[in-house]
Amino acid sequence: MVRVTAFQHTPSEPLGYLEEVFCERNVPFTYQYLWETNEALAPDATHLVFLGGPMSVNDEAEFPWLVQEKELIRRAVKKNVRVLGLCLGAQLIAAAHGAKVYRFIHETGWFPVHRAPEADRAFLTFPESFFVFQMHGETFDVPYGGRLLCTGEGVKNQAFRLKSATGLQFHLEMTRTLISDWTKNLRRSRREKILRDSVRHLAASNRLCESVAAEFLSGI
Numbered sequence: 001m002v003r004v005t006a007f008q009h010t011p012s013e014p015l016g017y018l019e020e021v022f023c024e025r026n027v028p029f030t031y032q033y034l035w036e037t038n039e040a041l042a043p044d045a046t047h048l049v050f051l052g053g054p055m056s057v058n059d060e061a062e063f064p065w066l067v068q069e070k071e072l073i074r075r076a077v078k079k080n081v082r083v084l085g086l087c088l089g090a091q092l093i094a095a096a097h098g099a100k101v102y103r104f105i106h107e108t109g110w111f112p113v114h115r116a117p118e119a120d121r122a123f124l125t126f127p128e129s130f131f132v133f134q135m136h137g138e139t140f141d142v143p144y145g146g147r148l149l150c151t152g153e154g155v156k157n158q159a160f161r162l163k164s165a166t167g168l169q170f171h172l173e174m175t176r177t178l179i180s181d182w183t184k185n186l187r188r189s190r191r192e193k194i195l196r197d198s199v200r201h202l203a204a205s206n207r208l209c210e211s212v213a214a215e216f217l218s219g220i
Contacts (some may be wrong), residue, residue, distance in 0.1 A: 002217055004029035005045035007069060009053025009088060011035070012181060016173035017206055018049070021213045040068035047082045047216065048072070050089030052171065056138055057088065057095040070096035073165065083165035084216045087136055090160070090167030097143035097162060105154045107134035108186070110197040113158045113170065116148045122215035123149045123159070126208060131201040132158075132170035135182060139169065166216065172209035174202065 004022060006015050008031050015022070015029070022029050032040065042048055050069065060066045073096040076083050085093040091101045110131045115123060134155075142148055142160045149166075150159035158169045179198050183191045 004047045005042035006049040013052045050085040052087035085167040093167040094140035099141040099143035101140045104139040106137045109194045122211045133174045
């Protein structure tokens with residue numbers, strides 16, 4: 001039986017739309033609230049999701065559970081356990097496998113990305129170009145043996161796969177509530193543009209999220 005554990009790094013970044021997908025499919029899921037537990041444990045999970053957060057994967061001195069997360073990811077991939085990483089989660093997958101994660105262009109709002117020639121499985125159903133929600137200031141190198149799935153114009157590496165792990169730099173888990181919350185402190189003009197763009201792009205983003213979630217839950 002599928003049992004999902006989601007590692008949440010900050011109260012404002014939950015599973016979002018993925019919760020709806022899991023509930024519709026009757027998939028049980030639990031959260032590990034790392035800011036409370038300070039431990040990355042998933043003893044009964046068959047599938048692991050690593051969510052976003054404001055910290056860097058390099059902030060191990062301040063957040064020692066980052067070390068545990070990376071080790072958990074390495075062990076999971078060795079055992080062929082499905083792993084999905086979103087934004088910080090994708091960077092954790094990369095860092096866990098020896099790739100560099102570093103400061104780069106800040107992206108906030110809706111940006112176009114492109115399906116890479118190497119894309120496979122669920123990503124083959126993606127349009128050649130599509131809009132996704134971004135909120136990040138770091139990027140990652142694709143780890144050795146990884147397959148690049150999506151590319152961006154300002155930030156090249158947007159999605160990759162490494163064996164049983166899939167990492168997305170962008171946020172497919174967005175809902176109207178999350179977008180409103182994440183943008184509340186932006187300048188009014190910037191926030192209003194993002195909210196207008198959300199009307200145009202959110203439904204399509206949700207459909208892509210459903211495709212990724214279906215592949216994630218189906219196993220390899």
